Amino acid sequence: MVSDDSPVLVASAPTSIEANAIASFLVDAGIKATVTGSFTSGFQAEAPGWVRVVVRKVDLPAAEELLKKYRDIEVDWDQVDVGQPES
Structure with missing residues (x-):
């Protein structure tokens, strides 16, 4: 039997940066999210x-x-602070 706390896939992304952005979005909304598979x-x-x-x-x-x-x-993107360009 699968419990309500069992981990289930909600999304996937080709890079850990994208996956972490998705997870952060969910966490900010109050949903516990975890990223797996970053090393591959x-x-x-x-x-x-x-x-x-x-x-x-x-x-x-x-x-x-x-x-x-x-x-x-x-x-x-005109409203996003992406920092100063490197010189």
């Missing part, structure tokens, strides 16, 4: 893979709903 992403290993974002089974419906909204967010 991109060129960090000889057998590249995707990075997984997992949540508790009980949180899966809320996480999926939030991620639908996340996909629709448009960023106004």
